[in-house]
Amino acid sequence: MSIPGIPSNVTLKFAESWVQERVSKKRFEHIEGVVVVGREIALAMGEDPFAVELACWLHDSCKEIKAKELIEIALSHGMVLTPDEEEYGQILHGPVAALTVHKELRITNKEVLSAIAEHTLGGIGMSITSKIVYLADKLEDSRPDEFTEPIFEELNAIPFKGTPNAWHDYSNTTEADLDAAIVVAISLIARNLLKKGKPVQPKAMLVRNHLLKGLKKD
Numbered sequence: 046m047s048i049p050g051i052p053s054n055v056t057l058k059f060a061e062s063w064v065q066e067r068v069s070k071k072r073f074e075h076i077e078g079v080v081v082v083g084r085e086i087a088l089a090m091g092e093d094p095f096a097v098e099l100a101c102w103l104h105d106s107c108k109e110i111k112a113k114e115l116i117e118i119a120l121s122h123g124m125v126l127t128p129d130e131e132e133y134g135q136i137l138h139g140p141v142a143a144l145t146v147h148k149e150l151r152i153t154n155k156e157v158l159s160a161i162a163e164h165t166l167g168g169i170g171m172s173i174t175s176k177i178v179y180l181a182d183k184l185e186d187s188r189p190d191e192f193t194e195p196i197f198e199e200l201n202a203i204p205f206k207g208t209p210n211a212w213h214d215y216s217n218t219t220e221a222d223l224d225a226a227i228v229v230a231i232s233l234i235a236r237n238l239l240k241k242g243k244p245v246q247p248k249a250m251l252v253r254n255h256l257l258k259g260l261k262k263d
């Protein structure tokens with residue numbers, strides 16, 4: 046299995062063990078769950094699941110690095126930080142994971158790197174791979190039902206009976222559904238933050254507005 050920009054030693058098994066050494070057991074379980082959902086959506090939508098699965102395995106590989114260190118790593122790679130990224134360094138765990146796998150695993154595939162970087166706040170002009178990884182991260186089995194159900198609904202996803210909550214049939218899901226589902230996910234996350242009196246990330250709002258504009262045209 047080879048796709049451009051992925052060294053031949055970077056198999057899914059390799060990515061799995063590489064990330065397992067970098068995160069706690071609980072985080073690893075979350076990541077395993079994200080891979081299951083990502084693979085399922087990709088296969089049902091006729092997408093090659095390799096890029097999706099690889100990005101899912103790697104997306105939270107820097108999640109347990111402290112904010113201050115994430116900022117230092119980002120700066121050392123020449124990233125220009127926004128005021129929000131300087132203030133809330135944790136939002137850099139995706140971009141820093143992309144920088145890290147680029148440097149340490151020699152991954153140069155843009156789709157995989159962007160999907161990793163965009164998994165927290167989304168991005169303008171996300172690829173299908175990136176959209177699937179973003180949603181898989183939000184639909185993983187440990188997420189609460191009141192958060193996941195409205196997202197599954199936008200995806201026209203049908204639950205598989207007798208399986209974990211996160212397991213669904215996505216054969217009726219279109220790319221526009223992915224966009225609508227991301228809008229719902231960003232809205233729910235923002236609503237929760239507003240309720241708790243916490244700051245909302247403007248970048249996620251820009252992504253939401255951008256996707257809404259596209260959905261109106263359909």
Ligand SMILES: [Fe+2]
Pocket residue numbers: 104105108138139164165
């Ligand atoms: Fe994350």
Ligand SMILES: [Fe+2]
Pocket residue numbers: 075079104105182
């Ligand atoms: Fe995650």
